[in-house]
Amino acid sequence: MPEWLEIALRTLLAVVVLFLMTKLLGKRQVTELSLFEYITGITIGSLAAYVSLELDTNWYLGLVSIAVWVGVSLVMEFLQLKSKTARDILDGKATVLIKDGKIMEDNLKKERLTTDELMEQLRKKSVFKAADVEFAVIEPSGDLNVLLTKENQPLTPKHLGIKVAPEQEPQAVIMDGEIMDEPLATIGLNREWLDTELEKLGVAIENVFLGQVDSYGQLYVDLFDDQIKVPEPQKKAALLATLKKCEADLEMFGLSTKEQKTKRMYEQCSIALEKVIDEVKPLLIR
Incomplete structure (x- = not known):
């Protein structure tokens, strides 16, 4: 067999083996590498190159070495799952760098x-003053996590006492101009509904790059042509406006009638509807 063909076949074999081994080790091997996993990744890559190019020795010995490294990695991961002590030894512990606005120089x-490096990490978190930080810790992965002081934390609906409806995962029902039937079925919709919504927006299916349906059943589309502006769905705003109009109408009816019994009925209905609006308003102003 010609050397170039043998190298090509070995390289393809190495690619397949690396892919399978990486799938076996899991996604953490790619996203959050510990020191040992980093060393493992470099070593396995070097062994794969050995399998591909070394013609003078038994190439299958490289595969044996790769299998041993992967086996050791799996044992290490098992120990980390079962033992806190093993995690501390292999991954290390988190270290507090800022506490109560004070930098811990010894830990630094x-x-x-x-x-400078600490300030750079803080700026990545949109923090420009160390005094604004209540607590900052560097994780074993090297990421810096920051807790701001109360007065510097972003304002949320909870701080204002506002109830906000839970948000479910939006479903992509159109991709590259093609309808995705499975996500549609997941949210209990069909193609007829989708065709109706697209008609309301004045958009053809083949012009839609991405279409998503939120948890309230509203369709949002992004077109291939970025120059075309598509109006956003207004169902929730229209419903809130209708409810407020009904409340105003009930108040007006109560003021316009002279019959006391009828007036009280309108007033009671208006108060009841006002309570309903207060309850559903968080769902309709998102």
Whole structure:
């Protein structure tokens, strides 16, 4: 067999083996590498290159070495899942860098971080003053997590005492101009409904790059042509406006009648509808 063909076949074999081994090790091997996993990744890559190019020795020995490294990695991951002590030894512990707005200089030196590097990490979190930080910790992965002081935390509906409806995952029902039947079925809709919504927007299915349906059944589309503006769905706003109009009409009817019994009935209905509006308003103003 020609050498170039043998190298090509070995390289394809190495690619397949690397893919299978990576799938076996899991996504964490790619997203959050510990020190040992980083070393494992480099070593397995070097062994794959050996399998591809080394013609003078038994190439299958490289596969044996890769299998051993992967086996050791799986054992390490099993130990980390079962033992907190093993996790602390292999991954390390989180280190507090800022507490009550004060920088912990000793911990900073322990992690071999300079003040400039700390400030850079804070700026990545949109924090420009260390005094604004209540608590900051560097994780074993190297990420810096920050808790701002109460007065510097973003305002949320909970702070204002406003109830907000839960949001479910939007479903992509159109991709690249093609209807996705499975997501449609997941939210209990069909193609007829989708055709009706597209007709309301004045959009043809083949012009839609991406179409998503939120948890309230509203369709949002992004077109291939970015110059065309598509109006956003107004179902919730229209419903809220209708409810408020009904409340106003009931108040007006109550003021316009002279019959006391009828007046009280309108007033009671208006108060009841006002309570309903207060309850559903968080669902309709998102």
